[in-house]
Amino acid sequence: MTYSLEIDNLTKTYPGSDFRLDNVSFSIPRGTIMGFVGENGAGKTTTMNAVLNIVKKDGGTIKIFGREMGDKDRDIREQVGVVFDGANFPEMLTPARLAKVMAGTYKQWDQERFLNMTARFNLDTGKKIGRYSRGMKMKLALAVALSHRPKLLILDEATAGLDPIVRDEILSVFLEFIEDEDHSILMSSHITGDLEKIADYITFIHRGQIRLTESKDRLIYEYGIVRCKAEQFRLIDRADMMAYRKRDYQIDVLVNNRAAFERKYGGMVVDRGSIDEIMLLLVKGGD
Numbered sequence: 116m117t118y119s120l121e122i123d124n125l126t127k128t129y130p131g132s133d134f135r136l137d138n139v140s141f142s143i144p145r146g147t148i149m150g151f152v153g154e155n156g157a158g159k160t161t162t163m164n165a166v167l168n169i170v171k172k173d174g175g176t177i178k179i180f181g182r183e184m185g186d187k188d189r190d191i192r193e194q195v196g197v198v199f200d201g202a203n204f205p206e207m208l209t210p211a212r213l214a215k216v217m218a219g220t221y222k223q224w225d226q227e228r229f230l231n232m233t234a235r236f237n238l239d240t241g242k243k244i245g246r247y248s249r250g251m252k253m254k255l256a257l258a259v260a261l262s263h264r265p266k267l268l269i270l271d272e273a274t275a276g277l278d279p280i281v282r283d284e285i286l287s288v289f290l291e292f293i294e295d296e297d298h299s300i301l302m303s304s305h306i307t308g309d310l311e312k313i314a315d316y317i318t319f320i321h322r323g324q325i326r327l328t329e330s331k332d333r334l335i336y337e338y339g340i341v342r343c344k345a346e347q348f349r350l351i352d353r354a355d356m357m358a359y360r361k362r363d364y365q366i367d368v369l370v371n372n373r374a375a376f377e378r379k380y381g382g383m384v385v386d387r388g389s390i391d392e393i394m395l396l397l398v399k400g401g402d
């Protein structure tokens with residue numbers, strides 16, 4: 116399998132902060148979308164910033180298209196499109212002017228694509244960006260990111276605060292983007308329903324540590340949550356639990372093979388878990 120992005124034992128601390136990105140490792144196969152989820156402050160943006168060389172890593176390796184990126188590697192940098200929450204283009208510019216600036220910045224700038232994308236998103240390219248709504252700014256950021264012909268898109272909360280109709284449009288654009296099997300996406304989102312729709316894999320991060328990377332279909336169709344009473348819980352081998360969480364009247368147990376679990380523990384019912392529920396168990400549960 117070939118990968119667009121390979122992160123291996125990435126570590127990062129900030130001076131004066133007790134947060135630590137702790138040996139973060141995960142990879143994104145070409146042609147796929149990786150959803151990146153975790154609580155506020157878990158380390159998603161720090162990981163993405165390290166990939167982009169915006170923050171300097173303390174240790175580990177990061178390979179984009181098989182190569183480590185140094186400060187001078189403009190060619191790799193150009194192949195990475197970035198959309199961060201609160202994209203801030205100069206407010207006085209119109210998108211038409213902005214496109215001229217971008218055409219001077221990126222060797223591969225594709226003006227026709229930019230015009231197609233802005234038309235598709237109903238963006239008035241003659242209106243100052245300062246007068247754009249938040250959703251329009253996000254769509255503009257995406258149009259810009261896609262117009263320098265990236266192969267990897269890094270999206271940090273790119274659909275946050277957008278209405279469901281705009282989100283749906285944007286998700287379709289992401290799916291079209293990865294139709295080219297050379298293209299991949301790393302996207303963080305607290306809207307896990309969006310990831311359930313389009314991601315191929317999900318990576319869960321908690322307090323700077325990767326808890327799990329798994330295919331979304333396995334998470335939805337093979338993983339499961341057993342909701343059991345204390346006496347049932349005592350019968351379950353620890354090796355069969357990925358995590359568990361004690362609640363008022365029941366204990367939720369995360370298992371990675373629903374069918375095998377039900378065969379082994381006849382009578383215990385295993386529900387499908389949503390990505391939110393699985394995250395809660397991985398984050399709040401014991402194991």
Ligand SMILES: Nc1ncnc2c1ncn2[C@@H]1O[C@H](COP(=O)(O)OP(=O)(O)OP(=O)(O)O)[C@@H](O)[C@H]1O
Pocket residue numbers: 129130132134153154155156157158159160161162
């Ligand atoms: N420049 C910085 N200096 C010091 N600490 C920082 C800096 N940037 C981030 N942090 C800290 O690093 C931790 C991880 O932050 P990060 O932004 O990576 O989390 P996140 O998972 O993206 O969170 P969110 O979902 O809230 O966006 C937090 O505790 C944050 O306060």
